[in-house]
Amino acid sequence: MGLYRLGLCLLLCSQCLFAETYWSYVPGVGSVQLTELSTEQRSLLATHLQLNAEQTRVWLNQLPDQLNAVSCSTLDVQNQAIPAYIDASYKVVSYAGVLKFYSEDNTKSTVWWLPWTALPALSQLKAQVTDLSLHMHQPLLITEQQLGSPGQLMIVAGSGIGNPNYFALQLNSLHSPELLWTLSSIDSGAEDLIGTMAQPLLMQEQRELAGLPALSLLLPNIAISNPTTLIYKVDLLTGNVQAKLGAEQTLPELSGVMALYDQNRDSVSESLLFSTKSGQIWQVQLEQNQFYGLQALADFSALKFNDIQFIRPLFAAVPVGGYGTDFHSRRSQWLVMLGALRQQHSVFVVLKINSTARVLSSDLVDRTLPDAPELAVLTSQDWQQIQQKGGWFSQLSGRLTHLPVVAGGVVYFSLLQQSLEQVCSIEQSSSALVALHLHHASAVYRRPILPLAQAAGPLKIKANAQGGFSLVEQHSQQVLVESLLEISPECAHCSKTIEQAGFPRWQLMGTYHNEEGAY
């Protein structure tokens, strides 16, 4: 009997130890665990959910099952690792603003953060997570190096269900998340905030005085109806609105992606790229809390995109000549790389920024790989067209799960092909790594599509023992490409192995002579 009691006690204790925890924030109270609410907090929750006491008790009891039902292993692939100074074994993934901190170590419990405003709308979460036409943006993690204070981690995310709001969490320990601020339409300066299903963007500005740079965030306003504000710039630590980009004209619904870049290459990022869900790309200048010079760069509405997954600029030497003797003509210019969703597939677009004319879908060359990628050929007409036109696009054979890596002029994508019947089942999905030539989207390796046994996480480039470089999957450190190739400007399909001995690489930019005096 005593043994049974002991066993039961151990079982209960282990349940307590490994039980999932559900955190939220009760306004006026602070961060609370939903399973350990006081009577007063429980009544506040009941009022918020518009339920009576008994229904609230049932709701709380059903919360673990409800969240388990929402858990989506195909979305978990998009996770981000929690820095080692907090807990290296944990990863975080956002389900439309509901944050799940989980570990593959079974002895560590899952921690959920549920935004207070999302609680009444939790039933909508499953529909959001399984909607293949939507991209589920992941939160922004701001580390101790960026914050300048050791041991600190901040997470900023936007909520996609319930009342739209952005929120910032301080996560010095995984088991005591603290809400720093929220930004919603009830806050001054953000009255027209309608949609927050986006990824915030961190902005660093040099202070006049020496010291750490001032940190602020750029938050897009995702709205179906015409918003009066497109983007908010807020202070990172307080969430106070510092500046707003007003809509000068009617724009379709914004996507949740943005990117800052240094257009004039003076080491200060002052240009902001953003896009609408349909693929209109815009650029605006940002300086000392002032937005100016809003300009449309491209309109890809005809390509019928559902959502945008990412936008990134890239400075490259783009070929402008033809074959033969003209081949070496190149122009240094900014490219915009866009990852878009068309139903369950990603489309990758490379656009040459043209400040004088708006690039249209018809200015892009379709470089989608054929079903048998080994048969893909690049004719001289194709090559000439790519050089003359505004860029190219390629429909990929799956959905992008991470930012592609561009190394030595080759773009590497990690793709996931989900089953349409079981969207959230990773077992029913297949993964692949695709490598394309940056300038004409043809295969660089003998096999352009490499099937993977399991879904790849973020891709990294690492030096290998053979004196070259490898492409590795960051989480498992699995080597995906043993020896990386680098494209060469000598011919359209030329490539060579990247060698460590070639670095540091010296490039002579110019030599000039000066003579003074005379004999």
Added chain:
Amino acid sequence: MMLSSKGFILVTTLVLMLILSCISLSMLVQTQLSQKLAGSATLSFQLRQQTQSKHGQELRLLQQSGAESSLFVIAPCPANYAAWSDLKVICEWHQVRTTERSSHHQHSVTSVLVRQSLPEGGWDGAL
């Protein structure tokens, strides 16, 4: 009468001597100048060669041993055909200036080089 003709010859002789010495002196100067002129091109070329070879050595030394250059700035990398997305790749812009002097003459060669460090890592940020 006799006295005045003697004086005239003396004066004429002196004037002729003066003219002759002027001519010979100017010819001497001219020859020296032309010699200098002829040599200046060679000397200038020699100085130029000397500066260039010294500059070449300095560039090799900088690339091989990583010796400090006179100027060193960390700035955005130049455009590459084989581009890299990695934001962690840091480009150091070096300026190497070599000056050689001889009397009244100075020749300098200045080169701007970019040192691109070993690229490791990925692209910051999640989707």
